[in-house]
Amino acid sequence: MLDWMRHRQLHGPPPHGVGDGVDPAELEGHLHGARSRILDAFELALQAREPQLGLMDHAARVAMVAGRIAASMGIGDGDRYILNTAAQLHEMGMLSLPADLIERRGTLSPQELQWVRGQARVSADIARAAYHPRIALLIENQYRDHTELRRDGLSERDLVLAGIFRVADVFATVTWPRPYQAAMSAPTRSHLLQSGAGTRFDPLAVHAALSAL
Template sequence: MTEQTKATILVVDDTPDNIAILSGILKHEYKIKAALTGKLALQIAQGQDKPDLILLDVMMPEMDGYQVCQALKSNPATAHIPIIFVTAKTETQDEQHGFELGAVDYITKPVSPAIVLARVHSQLSLYNQSRHLEALVKERTRELNESRIEIIRRLGRAAEYKDNETGTHVIRMSWFARFLAEAMGQPEEWCELLYNAAPMHDIGKIGIPDRVLLKPGKLDAEEWAIMQKHTQYGVDIIGDHPSPILQLAREVALTHHEKWNGKGYPSGLVGEDIPLSGRIVAIADVFDALTSERPYKKAWSEEQAIALLQEEAGQHFDPQLVPLFIECLPRVREIQQKYKDQID
């Protein structure tokens, strides 16, 4: 075992001789750190190179071992470190108190070298197993999250194919929405969440009859009323799941057709009563729809699309967001180039 791969043991005792004894027992198999006070022990444990296990004396001045243990277990950065009490206190209630505070073992003084080595080895093995399992759980959680996000994206694309789209619209507009959220200075976690939720904005179109959804001409009043129902259908499809990404996808599906002036649908919300996600996606969705070619229409130029956004700022769109979107155009163009439609 190299010095780099050896586990680190922090020995805490106010008596130098006791530290010397424990260090002598352990130094051939482990890297040793030492602290003569509880305060110093906390500083070492909270440092960058944290110990893998702590041997902690109970009876120390100023800050005793119980107080040190309690402080370590109350701090998320050190709560996971196993603590073995090493003490001359032999009463059952003393051991019980130590375990109640979070210690994993209890060694009495004077110590037996064989017992110290066995207990330390045993607890480190358990700790390593726990860390390995935790890593596996994190990896599996990451895989599940990625799978869930991919399913959401594919469902969003499925809704587009029904609408005679190419499937790349949801990719582009999701990026546009992310860029705009970032330009606003929103937290990175929320920007990522919006990027992954935005593809579901029109999932409710799955519930619209083809005679309405695919009608080449202008919709009559009855057909337009049916088309507007796709926002509520989207809410129903996504459901009321506690997952943050599905909660945001639900919000986007319901509100991305609201207008700043209150003339949108389904609720006629006005201004900032419209959730930010809906206001952002409204701009991203309309801009990409305008600048994309379809079998039934030619693509607008960027200049024409931007002119419409500016004209509708304060009417359809949040007037604070339109200028920010214009600032994002260099990044928008890169996405348009990368995810071009293939029109037959």
């Protein structure tokens, strides 16, 4: 399905007059509806496969945390939409992992953790094909440190959003337990974020998170 969507992005619709005479605003409305249905379909697939893991609950929490951080930092509606969609989509790649890995209880080995984190590439492919490259950019960089992202030369706008998204994902992960990771206490969580501010995490996003949450 992803190959088909990429083909549509590169080559456009079939050349048989499809869409002739259609109002552009109406067509965009249909496309937006199609994207929403794609997201709904992936959510249902995740819930049906692994209902006990709460993957979509985690995605909703990341979206909530990112929204509060963004609001505290004065981020505009358009970029907040980018953040919210990235949060909702960032676990979709879990569908590509073997069930025994994502059902594993307790701490994962470093190699297993890398496999789990590798699902971000699949999630980013979904976002790039069905939504927007900027959404994919946030997802595929969700595990990378702030200093790494700065070296990569991201635009200042995307660097800010990537910083918010990373802090939101970490905050949600350590605040609500996951099968392979226990929740942290509030002081431990604050120390984790503050000690990494400026290196692992965007310091402005850390300050906003600790102030707004």
